[in-house]
């Protein structure tokens with residue numbers, strides 16, 4: 001349980017689902033502007049998964065990833081605490097890249113106690129329990145010994161396997177009903193109950209919204225973060241409450 005300082009000067013930002021890759025330069029520009037702008041002025045930044053489009057291992061180095069790590073590192077060095085929770089795309093992001101980027105890896109779910117109540121952070125994919133094929137896949141690839149075996153393979157083979165899974169995933173998604181790719185309400189209720197009825201913040205579904213759920217007579221909020229494109233949507237906790245915000249890079253305003 002994170003408690004920390006609970007003063008009103010504390011500003012916390014939450015983002016998820018950037019899906020960064022070299023093929024999305026506008027999203028990269030949005031991130032670099034966001035890091036120089038709003039993120040540089042906050043006290044904590046939480047990244048709730050799928051920062052990258054995919055991650056095949058920390059040894060899969062590129063100039064692009066070095067650039068992103070450097071941008072996060074600059075913000076961290078200015079005094080901002082940056083925490084990263086893995087998503088279904090980047091769960092193999094390891095200690096080596098985290099250190100380079102100055103980010104701390106945190107578990108899913110993650111409890112955060114703020115002055116206005118308890119918060120629970122998650123990527124959200126675990127809540128999509130109706131997606132049986134995905135949950136079976138998840139169980140396998142989140143197994144630590146499976147990951148060790150995968151990471152011990154040559155990078156070229158890993159990249160090829162990732163490409164295969166991505167192709168298969170995109171094809172299977174076209175066959176799945178939209179509802180099964182959303183959270184299951186019983187799974188949400190179980191999670192809220194197990195964590196004493198917090199405000200849940202998650203991403204993954206790309207269905208940004210603020211929901212209210214009454215569980216065992218207790219009112220809980222569930223806030224779904226937006227994925228990113230040319231702009232940088234984020235959730236801000238400041239002055240004891242949450243605010244929906246969007247950072248729009250100058251180039252995207254033309």
Ligand code: LP5
Nearest residue numbers: 054055088089128133134137161162165166169172173181
């Ligand atoms: O990401 P998104 O939102 O588009 O789709 C997800 C689910 N898909 C995935 C797969 C990722 O998109 C791509 C992989 C990322 C890289 C991971 C790196 C390391 C893994 C390497 C594995 C070899 O997460 C999608 C959900 C959707 O969210 C909505 O919730 O539906 O799930 C799928 O489409 C998965 C398929 O239904 C099942 C795929 C079965 C593959 C079985 C082969 C397993 C063997 C693996 C070892 C070779």
Ligand code: MN
Nearest residue numbers: 050087088204
């Ligand atoms: Mn996801």
